[in-house]
Amino acid sequence: MSQAYSDALRARFATAVQPVAADTLVLTDAESLVQGDSVVATPTGKLPVYWAKPKGAGPFAVVLVVHEIFGVHEHIRDVVRRLAHLGYLAIAPELYFRQGDASKATSMDELRDKIYSQVPDAQVLSDLDQCLAWAASHGGDTARAAITGFCWGGRITWLYAAHQPRLRAAVAWYGKLTGPTNVFHPRHPVDVVDTLKAPVLGLYGGQDSGIPLEHVQQQHVGLRLNGGGSRLHVYPDAPHAFFADYRPSYREAEARDGWRRMHAWLKQHGV
Template sequence: MTSFASDIQSLVQSADLSRRVFTMTSLIAGFALATQPVSAATITTDAEGLDAGEVQIPVKDGQVPAYRAKPKGGAPAPVILVVQEVFGVHEHIKDICRRLAKLGYYAVATELYARQGDASKVSDINQLISTIVSKVPDAQVLSDLDATAAFAATDGGDAARLGITGFCWGGRIVWLYAEHNPALKAGVVWYGKLVGQPTELQPKNPIDLVADLHAPVLGLYGGADPGIPADTVKQMETAAKAAGKTVEMVIYPDTPHAFNADYRPSYRQGPAQDGWKRMQAWFHAHGL
């Protein structure tokens, strides 16, 4: 093979690898297909007074898209990493970022499935989990969140005041990140799994690493969530306290999974509003 032909082949292979590695190079607009139809109770937060929109986060193997919202002007704001639901960074997660920015935070949600696929276009939840979500390595997610925090520090965020919150799939990640990053000040988990069957890509569950918690964590759970039994929530709380960690678990009676997802039938206004107030108080109490 000539040198020129070899160079062309290398370019083609490189381009093909790039397409495989980064399936998503920009965020979707609207809501994920698997969440349709969208509820009439959906909360929409405007961007008045905010600098809000898509950004690209430099990571070790390229760039991943993210949604960032922060107050316009002023001093560097405390950073809150917002970790997506199982459906990816769709409109609800963007709205969460705007809500946090209205409170004075630099809120950023990175598309953590960017290499594995576009979750927004999959209408069947089981297919979504098997074809995309199960293929996302925990190590990759934690690395991307570290990169997001580093980006925020260059973009108007105060990296010395770093918090994290996440929902559903992202709730589990909040636990893992609190067990990973010693610079974290506080975390708030919304119905994130605590135990489960480990896999090669997800080798540990939050309860396995509870002794490594670096930051106080508030857990918000539904008492009628079949996927996260209340006894596992209490088991995590007991293990954390035995390890000398600051953890508070709140279980809302007769409340389902995804009770903060105002765009879905699972939404429960009372627990959602109470959880939001508790989250704010938790962040304030721990330096955010």
């Protein structure tokens, strides 16, 4: 890899996660895909989105992709292309766009204090609704819709599965399950297990220092009591962000298995 290319590649990732671990980085091309950056009209602004889908008329099943705390940087865009290669119209909205540019934040403290802690859950759920509506007029079959998300987006995935009745399935990667509440974040996944409108597959790491196994067990008990077909899978030796191939936390075996489980879950539920 030339130095110029390496520098250009690093620039496509959030500043707060530099340096990028280039030796494990997955890069997915757009060959045989249609992809681009667009905006989705919402009542309070134009929401930037990155999307990709197979070439052809469609309609294609829709997968909403909810970014990590770092926003829609190159890894999330790559995930969108991976899903498009599987036959989906995948859409990743920049859900912080009103609060700030997550890609420019230089530290986790700045991200937390100035951006994502200020993003209301209700606003995010509404934006995702608007993305589904956009998909319907851009080659998507919203009768076959799903959502997946990572870290911050994993928590949102649970909440959206309790919000949107049109979803067929959801896959939450190591999303926070419980914690303090406030006016912006009044509920967590443990609070919505009895109102889920789509089955959720939760993928978690047994060595995740931010999501204790007792929280995963609490979610498991809630799901078992309320039925609905949702499932949790824990990788005993995996840390948080084990799917993030651009970070030292990446675990290839667990990431590959999680991807396989996600695809099977979507197919099982008609997406």
